[in-house]
Amino acid sequence: MEKTSERYDINISLFFFLLGFLLFVSITLIFNGVNEMSSGNAINGVMSFLLGILGFALVAYNINKIRHRLSLPAVLSLGPRVVTVEICESCGYRTERLFKEGDFIFGRGDRCPKCNSEVPMLIEGIYLKREFLVKAQGQQPYRQ
Amino acid sequence: MWLIQVESKVLLFFYLLVTQALDIGTILNLIFLILFFIFIVWGQRIQMMILLRDIEFAIGRLKLMKDSARNAVIERMKKFSSSDPSSFIDKVIEYVTIEPVSLDPSGIIWKYDYLLKTSEDRIKSEVYSFVSQAKEEEKSNLLNVLEVLANLNLLYKLMRHYYIMGKKTGSAFIIIQLQAILPEVLMNADALMGALFAFSYGHPVGDGVGALVAAKIMGSKLNETKEIARDTVFMETTLENRKLGVIKARGPGGTVGYPGDAIMSLLEREKYDLVVMVDAGLKLEGEKSGSIVEGVGAAIGGIGTEKYKIEEVVSKKGIPLYGVIVKMSMKEAITPMTEELYKASEQVIARVKEIIKEKVPEDGSMLLIGVGNTIGIR
Numbered sequence: 001m002e003k004t005s006e007r008y009d010i011n012i013s014l015f016f017f018l019l020g021f022l023l024f025v026s027i028t029l030i031f032n033g034v035n036e037m038s039s040g041n042a043i044n045g046v047m048s049f050l051l052g053i054l055g056f057a058l059v060a061y062n063i064n065k066i067r068h069r070l071s072l073p074a075v076l077s078l079g080p081r082v083v084t085v086e087i088c089e090s091c092g093y094r095t096e097r098l099f100k101e102g103d104f105i106f107g108r109g110d111r112c113p114k115c116n117s118e119v120p121m122l123i124e125g126i127y128l129k130r131e132f133l134v135k136a137q138g139q140q141p142y143r144q
Numbered sequence: 145m146w147l148i149q150v151e152s153k154v155l156l157f158f159y160l161l162v163t164q165a166l167d168i169g170t171i172l173n174l175i176f177l178i179l180f181f182i183f184i185v186w187g188q189r190i191q192m193m194i195l196l197r198d199i200e201f202a203i204g205r206l207k208l209m210k211d212s213a214r215n216a217v218i219e220r221m222k223k224f225s226s227s228d229p230s231s232f233i234d235k236v237i238e239y240v241t242i243e244p245v246s247l248d249p250s251g252i253i254w255k256y257d258y259l260l261k262t263s264e265d266r267i268k269s270e271v272y273s274f275v276s277q278a279k280e281e282e283k284s285n286l287l288n289v290l291e292v293l294a295n296l297n298l299l300y301k302l303m304r305h306y307y308i309m310g311k312k313t314g315s316a317f318i319i320i321q322l323q324a325i326l327p328e329v330l331m332n333a334d335a336l337m338g339a340l341f342a343f344s345y346g347h348p349v350g351d352g353v354g355a356l357v358a359a360k361i362m363g364s365k366l367n368e369t370k371e372i373a374r375d376t377v378f379m380e381t382t383l384e385n386r387k388l389g390v391i392k393a394r395g396p397g398g399t400v401g402y403p404g405d406a407i408m409s410l411l412e413r414e415k416y417d418l419v420v421m422v423d424a425g426l427k428l429e430g431e432k433s434g435s436i437v438e439g440v441g442a443a444i445g446g447i448g449t450e451k452y453k454i455e456e457v458v459s460k461k462g463i464p465l466y467g468v469i470v471k472m473s474m475k476e477a478i479t480p481m482t483e484e485l486y487k488a489s490e491q492v493i494a495r496v497k498e499i500i501k502e503k504v505p506e507d508g509s510m511l512l513i514g515v516g517n518t519i520g521i522r
């Protein structure tokens with residue numbers, strides 16, 4: 001099992017090496033093209049320049065693809081978007097805050113900040129909010 | 145000696161070629177000619193190499209996800225146990241349930257039922273004794289987390305199997321099929337990663353919308369429920385002046401319960417005029433998440449044992465069976481419940497009220513089953 005996983009690593013590093021080589025060739029071609037153009041060799045210059053740009057685009061495309069494939073999914077940072085809605089049963093005050101472990105729907109949450117009643121507030125809902133910018137709690141807002 | 149002579153001649157040839165005969169147009173022509181022959185001869189092989197590279201990256205990503213999921217589970221279990229959980233986790237996620245023989249299918253449902261319960265008991269007892277310090281709901285959430293990790297592991301191993309097969313045999317058909325299902329596999333893996341975190345923190349998931357509806361209808365009487373089947377609770381209340389029985393899985397730990405067993409034992413001793421099931425259903429791409437559809441029949445997923453029990457008992461008693469389904473994607477079903485799905489639960493309750501008014505007489509009674517994983521919902 002470990003052997004196969006090592007093989008992926010080798011292939012990926014070889015791939016990066018080839019990409020680096022292609023990048024080098026492309027940059028040389030672009031420079032060469034600019035030189036030739038300035039020395040009056042228009043057709044050759046343009047050809048070389050275009051080839052260089054093509055190689056450059058190929059490298060960029062491949063790197064973008066790898067970045068997509070090797071990046072962990074965005075759900076890892078979903079945590080801060082789950083909110084808990086609480087309602088105070090004695091005064092009806094409703095708050096929304098970040099979910100914390102141990103919360104569950106129809107369980108008990110914090111004490112009411114408004115009337116400070118003895119009974120903690122009832123957790124009415126827990127859900128993933130689309131845009132929830134948490135500034136008060138000092139957490140990084142999540143953007144999709 | 146002759147080698148050096150040949151070499152020097154070749155070098156001279158190239159030198160002359162480059163300095164005198166060739167301008168860039170000729171070089172390009174030559175390159176195109178060579179590429180043309182390369183593609184004619186090795187075209188398919190090159191294409192397969194490109195596909196294999198795609199698949200390799202996907203498998204690398206799956207491995208990355210599987211490993212980080214495993215690490216997250218290890219960290220999680222370390223909280224509740226003093227010994228190192230890694231070998232325990234590796235053992236548990238490889239457990240298999242061997243399917244009963246289906247040559248003679250009569251009575252196979254009960255064999256399935258028995259096997260499922262036995263395998264649940266086995267994993268439960270081992271996990272529970274490993275994390276004996278955890279709270280009850282944290283223990284059952286851990287069971288869910290391990291199940292998700294086992295799924296992720298299986299996905300990775302399957303993809304790797306077909307990848308190695310494709311490479312070994314060089315069969316274009318295996319490779320093309322593998323490449324065709326790649327996007328879906330990666331999407332499912334993404335969803336499983338989301339599920340892993342939802343289950344370990346105890347977020348309610350989209351699949352829990354049925355349980356949420358049941359809990360909301362139970363309302364303040366949630367304390368008066370009694371357990372009528374394994375992990376399944378029941379209570380009686382009134383809705384629109386009619387008697388209403390409500391069944392849901394026991395929360396807030398992650399479990400789906402056994403609504404089939406519950407309804408079988410309940411209908412043996414009580415009479416109901418109508419059974420309504422509320423469940424999450426997979427939407428088609430393009431359909432709106434949180435939209436509600438209604439129909440007739442047992443709205444419940446899974447391997448089919450619970451569905452069988454419910455269909456069996458209501459058809460014998462001649463009770464009409466309605467389903468209310470909240471549509472969502474596979475990912476929404478197993479990741480934290482979205483706002484739309486949460487709001488849809490209110491619409492479902494309104495619909496249930498209409499149904500009970502329309503279909504059940506004033507002195508009649510209705511049974512409501514909130515199907516789904518009740519994690520994060522009491």
Ligand SMILES: [Zn+2]
Pocket residue numbers: 088089090091092093112113114115116117
């Ligand atoms: Zn208050």
